[in-house]
Amino acid sequence: MSAGGYEIICGKCRTAVPSEAERCPNCGEPLRITDPPPPPPVESRPVLPQPAALGAAYAWAGLEASRVAYGGFWIRVLAYLIDAILLSIGGGVLRLVFGLVDGGLLSVVGGWLYFALMESSASQATIGKTACGLRVTDEQGRRISFGRATGRYFAKILSALIFLIGFMMVGWTRRKQGMHDFIAGTLVLKTR
Numbered sequence: 001m002s003a004g005g006y007e008i009i010c011g012k013c014r015t016a017v018p019s020e021a022e023r024c025p026n027c028g029e030p031l032r033i034t035d036p037p038p039p040p041p042v043e044s045r046p047v048l049p050q051p052a053a054l055g056a057a058y059a060w061a062g063l064e065a066s067r068v069a070y071g072g073f074w075i076r077v078l079a080y081l082i083d084a085i086l087l088s089i090g091g092g093v094l095r096l097v098f099g100l101v102d103g104g105l106l107s108v109v110g111g112w113l114y115f116a117l118m119e120s121s122a123s124q125a126t127i128g129k130t131a132c133g134l135r136v137t138d139e140q141g142r143r144i145s146f147g148r149a150t151g152r153y154f155a156k157i158l159s160a161l162i163f164l165i166g167f168m169m170v171g172w173t174r175r176k177q178g179m180h181d182f183i184a185g186t187l188v189l190k191t192r
Contacts, residue, residue: 068141070176071134071188073168082128087111116149133192139185152184 007016008031010024017024021031071079091107100106118126124135124143136152138144144152159166159179166179175187 069190071129071132071170071190072176073171075132075134075190076170076176076188079126079128079132079134082131083114083126084128086127087114112150112153115153116146119152120144120146120149129188133190134188135191137187137189139187141187141189144184144186148184148186152180152186155180155183158183 008019008021009015010017010027010029010031012029013024013027015024015026017026017031023030087107087110091110094100094106094110115126119129119136120143122143123130124137129135136144136149138148156166156178159169162179168178170176170178170181177187181187
C-alpha cells in the first residue's frame with residue numbers, strides 16, 4: 001500500500017501504482033484525468049456563410065459576397081443568341097465586302113476576337129451579356145485577362161464536343177459554371 005492509503009491500476013499495462021503517481025512507472029501512461037480544454041468562445045453575431053476566398057474580392061468589385069448572383073443557364077443562352085445574331089450580321093457584311101465565299105476562318109477568328117476582347121475589356125462582357133446584365137470575372141470577382149478570355153473561348157469547343165453537356169452544366173453546378181468556366185477559372189455574375 002502507498003502512503004495515500006490505496007493503489008490504482010494502470011489502464012494500459014494493468015500494473016498497481018500508488019494513488020499519488022501522475023504516470024505509471026512501468027509504461028509511462030498518464031494516470032490523472034485532466035479536464036478537457038474549454039470550448040472556444042462563441043461569437044455573439046451570426047456568421048453568414050461566404051466563400052472565404054471571394055469575400056474581399058467581391059467587396060473590391062462592389063458586390064457583397066453574400067449577395068453574389070450567378071448568371072444561370074437561360075439568361076446565358078439569351079446573351080449568346082444576341083451575340084450570335086450580331087456576329088452573323090458582322091460576318092455577312094465582311095464576306096460581302098471582301099468577296100469571300102467560305103468564311104470559316106473568318107468566323108473562328110472573328111468569334112475569338114469578339115469574345116476574348118469584350119470579356120477582357122473594362123465592361124467584362126460581350127454586347128449580349130451586357131444586354132442581359134451579366135459580366136465575366138475570375139473566381140475572385142476580378143476582371144479577366146485577354147489570355148484567360150482566349151482560353152475560355154477555346155474551352156467552349158470542349159463543352160460543345162461532349163454533346164453540349166459542358167454548357168448544360170451551368171444549370172446544375174453551384175456557381176453556375178460550365179465546363180469552359182471550370183477550365184478557365186471564370187464565373188458569370190449578374191450585375192443587376
